[in-house]
Amino acid sequence: MPSERAPVIRARDIEVVYPGHPPVRAVRGVSFDLFKGEVVGLVGESGCGKSTIAKVLTGLVRPAGGAVEYHGQPIRPLGVRRRPLFQTGIQMVFQDPGSSLNPRRPVGPQIRDGLELALRRRRQAGPGDPAQPAGPTANPGDWLERVGLAAGDQTRYPGSFSGGQRQRVATARALAAEPDVLIGDEPISALDASTQAKVAYLMSKLAVSQGAVLLFISHDLSVVRLIADRLLVMWSGRIVESGPTEAVWSNPGHPYTKVLLGAIPAPDGAGRLPAVPAGTAAFDAPPVIHDDP
Ligand SMILES: Nc1ncnc2c1ncn2[C@@H]1O[C@H](COP(=O)(O)OP(=O)(O)O)[C@@H](O)[C@H]1O
Ligand SMILES: [Mg+2]
Numbered sequence: 001m002p003s004e005r006a007p008v009i010r011a012r013d014i015e016v017v018y019p020g021h022p023p024v025r026a027v028r029g030v031s032f033d034l035f036k037g038e039v040v041g042l043v044g045e046s047g048c049g050k051s052t053i054a055k056v057l058t059g060l061v062r063p064a065g066g067a068v069e070y071h072g073q074p075i076r077p078l079g080v081r082r083r084p085l086f087q088t089g090i091q092m093v094f095q096d097p098g099s100s101l102n103p104r105r106p107v108g109p110q111i112r113d114g115l116e117l118a119l120r121r122r123r124q125a126g127p128g129d130p131a132q133p134a135g136p137t138a139n140p141g142d143w144l145e146r147v148g149l150a151a152g153d154q155t156r157y158p159g160s161f162s163g164g165q166r167q168r169v170a171t172a173r174a175l176a177a178e179p180d181v182l183i184g185d186e187p188i189s190a191l192d193a194s195t196q197a198k199v200a201y202l203m204s205k206l207a208v209s210q211g212a213v214l215l216f217i218s219h220d221l222s223v224v225r226l227i228a229d230r231l232l233v234m235w236s237g238r239i240v241e242s243g244p245t246e247a248v249w250s251n252p253g254h255p256y257t258k259v260l261l262g263a264i265p266a267p268d269g270a271g272r273l274p275a276v277p278a279g280t281a282a283f284d285a286p287p288v289i290h291d292d293p
Pocket of ligand 1: 018019025049
């Protein structure tokens, strides 16, 4: 991405330590920028720290070190329900739709909650505020149609939809809040193979058309490759390789990325990235950073 543009998210030297005996150093000095309108894939094996990064960006986890800025303002770790209004411009879709949607409410009112967040942010933000939502505000029925469902589905409960449909609803709810950062934490991992790419495409298309950046977290590179402009490859709490998707794909430089690409699962949804234990000396190679074109 052109360096003269201001990033929407700027993360520098993030460290996260979970308490315990011994404490878990889940994230060890991670830095990245996210720019408006791009799709960034964050990939790596289970336990490498991907969800922790998502939680830092949404203020659910307080980093032990480093700084994360959203439009130049520090992200305040306060929990998802008590976030400052400004920070609701960062929205998330989780793997388990039970975390994104309330099973006891029809989906229409839940999408309306998103719309109201956008309206409140609009009122609070002054004109010219870069975090001010810009898009037109729709209604829940419009949003259901945008994600390929019917406007009349508003009265249905999350449990009455298929897994793929629920992730469409969760996407609608998140995007109705007019975020400029959408984070999908393994949003397609629980879906069957025939649905995964469709939901991933939909999320990326809608997020980008709204001018948001999509941070798409996955262990399945075969789908990430289809939608991501840029990849961040994580291993053992660090970003070990980053760059435009095609550059990383065609010329992987870090030993872990090579293992990862060599083990690409068929796009059948069953694949898991290979687990390389932390501390494996050959994998402690310096990070490989591909220049942006
Ligand atoms: N709340 C927690 N308390 C203690 N350790 C945790 C907690 N959450 C995650 N971890 C540990 O932190 C590391 C990174 O976890 P996570 O960010 O969930 O990885 P990923 O999403 O890549 O699978 C793992 O070793 C995991 O076991
Ligand atoms: Mg995770």
